[in-house]
Amino acid sequence: MKYLSIQIKRVWRVFPVILLTTLIMAGALGLFAYLQIVSDSGREEDQKITLALVGDTEDAYLGLGIDLLRAMDSSRFTCTLIEMTEEEAERALERQEINGCLIIPDDFIESVVYGENKKVTFVTGTAQSDIGVLLSRELADCVSILLTETQSGIYAFQRFARQQEPDRNLRQEIYDINMRYFQYVLPRAELYDIDTADSTPVISMQGYYVCAALLLFSLFLGMAGGKLFIRGDLSLNRMLAVRGTGAAQQVLSEYVSCCFLLLLNYLAAAAIFALFFREAGRMIPELENISMARGVRLVSGLALLIPVAGALLYFLSQCVRSLISGTILALLCAIGLGYISGCFYPISFFPEGIQRLAAILPTGILMEYMQRALLGEPGGRLILISCVWTFLLVFFSYLIRRYRLVERTDRQIKSYGM
Amino acid sequence: MAKKLMTWYLLLSKRLLKKPSFLAVLLLAPLLTAGIILLAEDDAHVLRIAVYAEPSSDTLGERIAEGLVAIDGVVSYDICSSEEELRRAVRQTRADAGYLIPSDLSEHLRKYAAGDTSGFPYDGHLIRVVTNDDNVQLQLAREQFYSTMYPYLSELIAEQFTLEQSGFSNLDEDTVRSAVKELYEEMHVDDSVFQFAYVDGKTAEDLDDVSYLTAPIRGILSLFVFLTGMASALYLLQDRQEGRFRWVRYGYRGICEWLGILSGTAAGGAAAYLSLFFSGAFISWGEELVLMLMLVFSVTGFCGILSGVVRNMTAFGTCIPLILLISAALTPVFISFQGWMPVKYMLPTFCYLNSVNSISYRWWCLLYLLAANGLYFVTARFMNPALYPGRRAAAVLAAVGRRKDQQ
Numbered sequence: 130m131k132y133l134s135i136q137i138k139r140v141w142r143v144f145p146v147i148l149l150t151t152l153i154m155a156g157a158l159g160l161f162a163y164l165q166i167v168s169d170s171g172r173e174e175d176q177k178i179t180l181a182l183v184g185d186t187e188d189a190y191l192g193l194g195i196d197l198l199r200a201m202d203s204s205r206f207t208c209t210l211i212e213m214t215e216e217e218a219e220r221a222l223e224r225q226e227i228n229g230c231l232i233i234p235d236d237f238i239e240s241v242v243y244g245e246n247k248k249v250t251f252v253t254g255t256a257q258s259d260i261g262v263l264l265s266r267e268l269a270d271c272v273s274i275l276l277t278e279t280q281s282g283i284y285a286f287q288r289f290a291r292q293q294e295p296d297r298n299l300r301q302e303i304y305d306i307n308m309r310y311f312q313y314v315l316p317r318a319e320l321y322d323i324d325t326a327d328s329t330p331v332i333s334m335q336g337y338y339v340c341a342a343l344l345l346f347s348l349f350l351g352m353a354g355g356k357l358f359i360r361g362d363l364s365l366n367r368m369l370a371v372r373g374t375g376a377a378q379q380v381l382s383e384y385v386s387c388c389f390l391l392l393l394n395y396l397a398a399a400a401i402f403a404l405f406f407r408e409a410g411r412m413i414p415e416l417e418n419i420s421m422a423r424g425v426r427l428v429s430g431l432a433l434l435i436p437v438a439g440a441l442l443y444f445l446s447q448c449v450r451s452l453i454s455g456t457i458l459a460l461l462c463a464i465g466l467g468y469i470s471g472c473f474y475p476i477s478f479f480p481e482g483i484q485r486l487a488a489i490l491p492t493g494i495l496m497e498y499m500q501r502a503l504l505g506e507p508g509g510r511l512i513l514i515s516c517v518w519t520f521l522l523v524f525f526s527y528l529i530r531r532y533r534l535v536e537r538t539d540r541q542i543k544s545y546g547m
Numbered sequence: 548m549a550k551k552l553m554t555w556y557l558l559l560s561k562r563l564l565k566k567p568s569f570l571a572v573l574l575l576a577p578l579l580t581a582g583i584i585l586l587a588e589d590d591a592h593v594l595r596i597a598v599y600a601e602p603s604s605d606t607l608g609e610r611i612a613e614g615l616v617a618i619d620g621v622v623s624y625d626i627c628s629s630e631e632e633l634r635r636a637v638r639q640t641r642a643d644a645g646y647l648i649p650s651d652l653s654e655h656l657r658k659y660a661a662g663d664t665s666g667f668p669y670d671g672h673l674i675r676v677v678t679n680d681d682n683v684q685l686q687l688a689r690e691q692f693y694s695t696m697y698p699y700l701s702e703l704i705a706e707q708f709t710l711e712q713s714g715f716s717n718l719d720e721d722t723v724r725s726a727v728k729e730l731y732e733e734m735h736v737d738d739s740v741f742q743f744a745y746v747d748g749k750t751a752e753d754l755d756d757v758s759y760l761t762a763p764i765r766g767i768l769s770l771f772v773f774l775t776g777m778a779s780a781l782y783l784l785q786d787r788q789e790g791r792f793r794w795v796r797y798g799y800r801g802i803c804e805w806l807g808i809l810s811g812t813a814a815g816g817a818a819a820y821l822s823l824f825f826s827g828a829f830i831s832w833g834e835e836l837v838l839m840l841m842l843v844f845s846v847t848g849f850c851g852i853l854s855g856v857v858r859n860m861t862a863f864g865t866c867i868p869l870i871l872l873i874s875a876a877l878t879p880v881f882i883s884f885q886g887w888m889p890v891k892y893m894l895p896t897f898c899y900l901n902s903v904n905s906i907s908y909r910w911w912c913l914l915y916l917l918a919a920n921g922l923y924f925v926t927a928r929f930m931n932p933a934l935y936p937g938r939r940a941a942a943v944l945a946a947v948g949r950r951k952d953q954q
Contacts, residue, residue: 143861150865224888248742260593260759264687267620269741271694277736278698282705284734285727289709306708313704317693322672323681331640331679349868356864452785454568456778461575464767473881480591
């Protein structure tokens with residue numbers, strides 16, 4: 130008991146520094162996020178793919194085409210087109226203000242008319258290809274099909290007309306068939322009936338990423354406490370073991386103090402959440418119009434995160450003997466486990482095998498549990514599996530500590546030649 | 548002097564590399580890379596869509612469903628055997644959406660091409676989309692569906708337009724349709740209208756092989772190098788606390804501490820370089836080496852400044868995860884996040900990741916590493932106690948005391 134109170138005192142002593150640093154950094158982050166939200170026009174707008182158009186928009190046909198795309202085409206709901214010069218587009222790409230840039234060659238329309246199809250260059254950003262780039266590419270493939278199939282239809286008509294009446298002037302007819310194709314292609318979204326009548330509630334993207342951020346925040350914050358739990362030298366612990374505070378007692382006391390550190394951070398986060406309760410409701414659909422009582426229930430429900438994340442972090446701190454290794458290991462595990470548990474990409478983006486694996490990992494279980502808690506659904510078996518994981522991780526920590534307490538003693542006995 | 552510094556560097560590196568746990572942690576970088584590559588070998592998709600074509604003697608619906616399944620991209624399509632199965636898949640979130648294709652689709656399309664939409668089966672619409680949430684990605688997927696159905700519709704539009712021309716009214720409808728159909732296939736334009744390129748002019752043909760699951764490898768490895776730098780700086784704070792550099796001459800202390808950070812960061816950089824080599828994202832050994840060196844020195848400079856500003860170990864330990872979280876969010880590791888440019892420019896990982904395909908960012912990266920390391924040495928010099936009269940006196944007295952002790 131005395132060892133436990135000492136461990137809690139150690140945590141309590143460093144907590145103000147951790148809290149202050151967290152508040153300064155999180156405050157700066159929050160301020161930037163707030164400014165970002167305030168300055169943006171809307172969430173739906175943010176999700177759209179933004180493409181720059183580089184080309185001679187003075188060209189009557191091209192200008193008309195762009196205006197039609199912007200005003201009438203279904204793609205205006207998924208894609209925003211901005212006219213730019215090549216230099217402006219390059220700068221915007223470097224500043225990541227756009228997802229890509231379409232460079233239209235000077236005589237593109239003429240080449241399309243004559244069936245030569247000069248290529249439009251799709252320039253992607255400077256960094257690695259992310260989902261936005263891959264989606265833009267899929268969209269480009271679709272647009273390409275629409276264009277080439279339309280061309281095929283127009284050429285087929287032209288050839289047929291020429292076969293029937295070789296001397297006929299087809300200028301008006303070609304204009305008409307172009308307009309006919311526009312009539313069908315532009316309002317294509319009207320072909321779909323969107324049926325959401327019998328669907329079950331699913332978590333929104335914002336809600337999903339709140340869960341992911343909370344989990345990552347807990348795992349990453351544990352690294353801040355690494356200094357308290359990573360033991361390079363166990364001389365004191367050995368002495369304590371000799372005096373009756375065995376490995377099990379030591380491990381349990383340290384684990385509880387690790388959870389205490391997470392709990393303090395969690396309470397601080399909950400207090401901040403309470404301050405911005407209304408703002409949060411506006412940004413996260415699941416929290417819209419929820420009562421204070423449900424808010425308190427939610428915060429207490431999500432507290433399951435503490436014992437499980439605490440056990441994981443404590444176990445990792447027992448696997449290493451130096452601060453540098455411990456910090457790197459904790460981060461790699463946080464990133465690795467976070468990645469396959471869906472903290473960075475939604476879990477549905479992963480192969481089924483990984484989804485099955487994530488479903489049994491402690492981080493994956495926590496992600497699922499938090500989503501259910503946010504939707505107001507019961508945790509069910511997830512709570513039980515979390516308890517099993519917590520027990521296993523603490524038990525393995527105990528085995529490591531027991532081994533390390535004995536290991537050095539054996540070596541010392543040998544070195545003394547006893 | 549150079550020899551002395553080299554000896555320092557080797558000793559500091561040896562100190563780290565002798566720790567089995569440090570080596571094991573360095574090995575985790577290639578292991579993580581291998582894990583992600585293995586993970587990407589399985590089928591993975593951004594969206595999963597269930598498709599059900601109502602049974603009919605007309606096989607067009609089935610052909611479209613099969614065409615969708617054959618598409619190799621970020622959206623996956625699964626054919627369902629009944630509408631109930633499709634709805635169940637959406638309800639249980641096994642599919643993000645479901646497409647119901649009506650029976651006799653050819654007939655519906657033929658009427659639609661003739662301007663008649665009255666017979667559309669789903670409340671006046673041709674296709675029913677069952678979904679839980681209609682987002683931008685699902686709208687994009689619908690564009691893909693339309694582009695699969697469009698060749699059939701386009702052909703019918705051409706046929707219908709030809710039939711409507713007064714000059715051909717004397718011709719038999721079936722003759723016109725079959726002739727236009729034949730010409731449509733004969734005149735078909737197969738080439739894609741788009742070609743892909745990076746901003747520095749290089750063609751981006753490798754985009755075909757890009758998986759969004761392996762795309763973050765380079766970003767994760769850059770975060771790994773950043774972390775090894777910050778962990779080394781944390782270790783340096785411990786060294787300072789334990790007085791490990793106390794006996795080094797004041798003038799050399801800054802550079803010795805810098806070498807301490809560099810030793811850990813360089814080891815992390817070597818592990819990341821090795822991992823990149825096996826990742827499939829490797830450009831060429833020379834180019835990658837230059838980029839990695841720039842990252843290592845940028846990180847060393849950044850961490851050096853940070854270790855000068857935040858001198859409390861607990862506070863520094865708290866800064867590490869927060870800075871890494873900010874880096875993961877603002878640098879294009881997993882997603883590209885717009886805005887916050889001033890903060891982004893301060894992160895070494897942002898400069899490094901953008902340098903891969905941009906020459907101008909390489910220059911920025913070079914400028915960054917010079918500025919960061921220059922600033923570190925300036926701050927180290929200003930924080931050197933030898934420069935302050937009071938501290939200088941105390942330092943001289945301490946040195947005299949030490950000398951007396953030695954005597």
